[in-house]
Amino acid sequence: MTRSLTGCAVAVAMVVLLASCGSPPAPEPEPAPASDINPVAAQRLSDGGELRIAVTNLGGTWNPLHAERPSRERDQLRRAFLPTLFDVDTAGVLSPDPDFLASVDVAPGPPGQVTWQLNEDAVWADGAPIVAEDAIATWRACNGERPEFRCASDLGFDQITDVSQGSSPKQVKVTYAGSTADWQRPWSHGLLRAASVKDPQTFNDGWASMRPEWTAGPFTPSGQEPAALFLDRSEKWWGTPPRLSRISLSTVDAAGGAKGFGDHLLDVLPAEDPDTQADVREQPGGTIRMALSGAYRRLIFNTTAGPLSDPAVRRAIMLSIDPVAVGRAAFPDTGYQPLPMDSQFYGRHQGQWVDTAAQAGVRLDREEAQRVLDRAGWRPGPDGVRVKDGQPLVIRATRIAGLITSEVEAVELQRELSGVGISVQIEEASIEELADGSLLSGGNFGVVGITADTSPFPLDGLDARFGSGGEQNFSQLAMPEADRLIGELSAASDPAQRVELSRQLEAVLWEQAPSMPLYQLPQLVGARDLVANYGAPGQASVDWTAVGLIAG
Incomplete structure (x- = not known):
C-alpha cells in the first residue's frame, strides 16, 4: 500500500484537536473479531464449484521450511495440498489434525519424547503411504547439521536430538534435548515427503513449482502458470470430501484484483487498501471480512543511539505514544478499530493475554512522560527541545518508503x-534494506517499526529476540534479569509455570524498554457473500474441506 500520508495525518490531527476541546473520553472500541469467515453448514453448500482467489505473489519457493519460505498468505493456502499435522483455533491453540495424526503421547522427560501414530489412511497424492521415514528426512534436512540445506533459522529442529521409527512405519518417536512445552513447533509448518528433501539441491531449488507426488491433502495441483496455480480435488484424499471441486489462485495487483472482482473473474481478494474495499462493496454481494491477524507492529529502540541509551528517554517515549492513533492513521476508512497490544508476547485473541503494560505503569500519559524526563535531568530548552549536559534530546526515526504502517509511525x-x-x-530506508536485514542488523537507526507475529508459540525464540547478544536483539540491550528468566522458561514444561515466568519477563521488558509493542494488525479480505467458511480466519487454520459456495 502506497497511499499518501497527508489525509491520514490531517485526520489524526483533527481527532487530537477535538479531544482537547473538553469532549468526554470515548469508550474503548471493540476489537475486530478473532475470525470472519461466514460460517455455513455443509448441507447448505453446493457439491462442487470453483473458488477463484487473488493472491499477491506465487513466485519463489513453496517449501514451508525454506529460509525464504512462503508468505503468511501462501502459508494459509498450502494447507489445501500439503500435510498439516495440527489444526489451529482462533486463539492460536494447536490440536492434532486427525487426518494426519491418529494419536500423540507426550512424555515430558527430560529428555522429552513425543510418540505419534500417523493416520493409517494418510497417503501422498500418488498413493504412497505417509510414514516415519518422511519425518526423519524432514528433521535431518533442518536440524542444523547440514548448513547447505537453506532452512529457516527459527524452525526448532535443532532442539530435537533424534527422530526414529517406532513399532511400525506409521509410528514416529521424537526425542527433545530439553522441555517438550513447544514440541509441536518444529512440525507446525508440516511434514515433507522424504524425496522432496533428499538433498540440498532438491530442498533449495526443487520447490519452485509444485510436484503432485509431493503433496497430500484434499486438493492437489493440476496445473501451474507463471501467475496462476490450479488445485483440483485429490483422488487419493481419505478424509471428509471437500465441497469445492477446484481452487484457482491468480497473481494480481490491487487494481487488477478490484477489476477482476468487478468483472466476476474473482471471488476473494486482499483488501487492505480503502479503494479496493470501496470497489468490493460497490459490487452486488461484495463484502469485506475483517479479523485480528496474527501480526502486530513493534517499535525497536536502538539503545546505542545517543539519547536512546537513557532508559528514561525510552520510557518517556512509551508514555507519549498513542498506539490507537497510530493504528487509525495507518488504516483509515477501513472500519478497523485498533487497540493497544499492551502485552509483550500475547495477542488479544490469545488466552494468556493480560494488560501487563498497565501493571507496569505504561499507558498514554504525557504529563508523566515529562516528569520522567525532568527526573532524569532532561530540562526544557528555549526552542521546546529538552537538553541535558548541553545535548539536545533529538532522536532519529526511520520510515520505510512505500510501507504505510512505517510512514505513519514516523x-x-x-x-x-x-x-x-x-x-x-x-x-528514510527502502523496503529492501528492511527485508534483507541490513537495516536492523547494521544498527543504522534510532527508532524503527517492524511487523512481528503473535504465533501459536508466543514464548518461542525469546533468547534470540531479547537475550543478551541474541541475533534478533536489534535494540542491542543486555538485560541480565531477562536472560535469567528466559533460561528458566526454556527449561520449564508446566504451562502455568511458563505463563508466570512470562509475566515476570514482561515486567522486565516494560521496565528496560528495548522495544514497544503497538497494535495488532487487521486481516482484511474482500469476498462474495456466497463464499462460505473462508475469508479472514485470523490466527485459525482454514479447513479446506469445509470451504464452499452457498447453493443458490
Missing part, C-alpha cells in the same frame, strides 16, 4: 513526541 512519533520536548528527525 510521522506520529514526530508529532506526539514534540509535545514532551523530544525532537524527531525522520530518515
Whole structure:
C-alpha cells in the first residue's frame, strides 16, 4: 500500500484537536473479531464449484521450511495440498489434525519424547503411504547439521536430538534435548515427503513449482502458470470430501484484483487498501471480512543511539505514544478499530493475554512522560527541545518508503513526541534494506517499526529476540534479569509455570524498554457473500474441506 500520508495525518490531527476541546473520553472500541469467515453448514453448500482467489505473489519457493519460505498468505493456502499435522483455533491453540495424526503421547522427560501414530489412511497424492521415514528426512534436512540445506533459522529442529521409527512405519518417536512445552513447533509448518528433501539441491531449488507426488491433502495441483496455480480435488484424499471441486489462485495487483472482482473473474481478494474495499462493496454481494491477524507492529529502540541509551528517554517515549492513533492513521476508512497490544508476547485473541503494560505503569500519559524526563535531568530548552549536559534530546526515526504502517509511525512519533520536548528527525530506508536485514542488523537507526507475529508459540525464540547478544536483539540491550528468566522458561514444561515466568519477563521488558509493542494488525479480505467458511480466519487454520459456495 502506497497511499499518501497527508489525509491520514490531517485526520489524526483533527481527532487530537477535538479531544482537547473538553469532549468526554470515548469508550474503548471493540476489537475486530478473532475470525470472519461466514460460517455455513455443509448441507447448505453446493457439491462442487470453483473458488477463484487473488493472491499477491506465487513466485519463489513453496517449501514451508525454506529460509525464504512462503508468505503468511501462501502459508494459509498450502494447507489445501500439503500435510498439516495440527489444526489451529482462533486463539492460536494447536490440536492434532486427525487426518494426519491418529494419536500423540507426550512424555515430558527430560529428555522429552513425543510418540505419534500417523493416520493409517494418510497417503501422498500418488498413493504412497505417509510414514516415519518422511519425518526423519524432514528433521535431518533442518536440524542444523547440514548448513547447505537453506532452512529457516527459527524452525526448532535443532532442539530435537533424534527422530526414529517406532513399532511400525506409521509410528514416529521424537526425542527433545530439553522441555517438550513447544514440541509441536518444529512440525507446525508440516511434514515433507522424504524425496522432496533428499538433498540440498532438491530442498533449495526443487520447490519452485509444485510436484503432485509431493503433496497430500484434499486438493492437489493440476496445473501451474507463471501467475496462476490450479488445485483440483485429490483422488487419493481419505478424509471428509471437500465441497469445492477446484481452487484457482491468480497473481494480481490491487487494481487488477478490484477489476477482476468487478468483472466476476474473482471471488476473494486482499483488501487492505480503502479503494479496493470501496470497489468490493460497490459490487452486488461484495463484502469485506475483517479479523485480528496474527501480526502486530513493534517499535525497536536502538539503545546505542545517543539519547536512546537513557532508559528514561525510552520510557518517556512509551508514555507519549498513542498506539490507537497510530493504528487509525495507518488504516483509515477501513472500519478497523485498533487497540493497544499492551502485552509483550500475547495477542488479544490469545488466552494468556493480560494488560501487563498497565501493571507496569505504561499507558498514554504525557504529563508523566515529562516528569520522567525532568527526573532524569532532561530540562526544557528555549526552542521546546529538552537538553541535558548541553545535548539536545533529538532522536532519529526511520520510515520505510512505500510501507504505510512505517510512514505513519514516523510521522506520529514526530508529532506526539514534540509535545514532551523530544525532537524527531525522520530518515528514510527502502523496503529492501528492511527485508534483507541490513537495516536492523547494521544498527543504522534510532527508532524503527517492524511487523512481528503473535504465533501459536508466543514464548518461542525469546533468547534470540531479547537475550543478551541474541541475533534478533536489534535494540542491542543486555538485560541480565531477562536472560535469567528466559533460561528458566526454556527449561520449564508446566504451562502455568511458563505463563508466570512470562509475566515476570514482561515486567522486565516494560521496565528496560528495548522495544514497544503497538497494535495488532487487521486481516482484511474482500469476498462474495456466497463464499462460505473462508475469508479472514485470523490466527485459525482454514479447513479446506469445509470451504464452499452457498447453493443458490
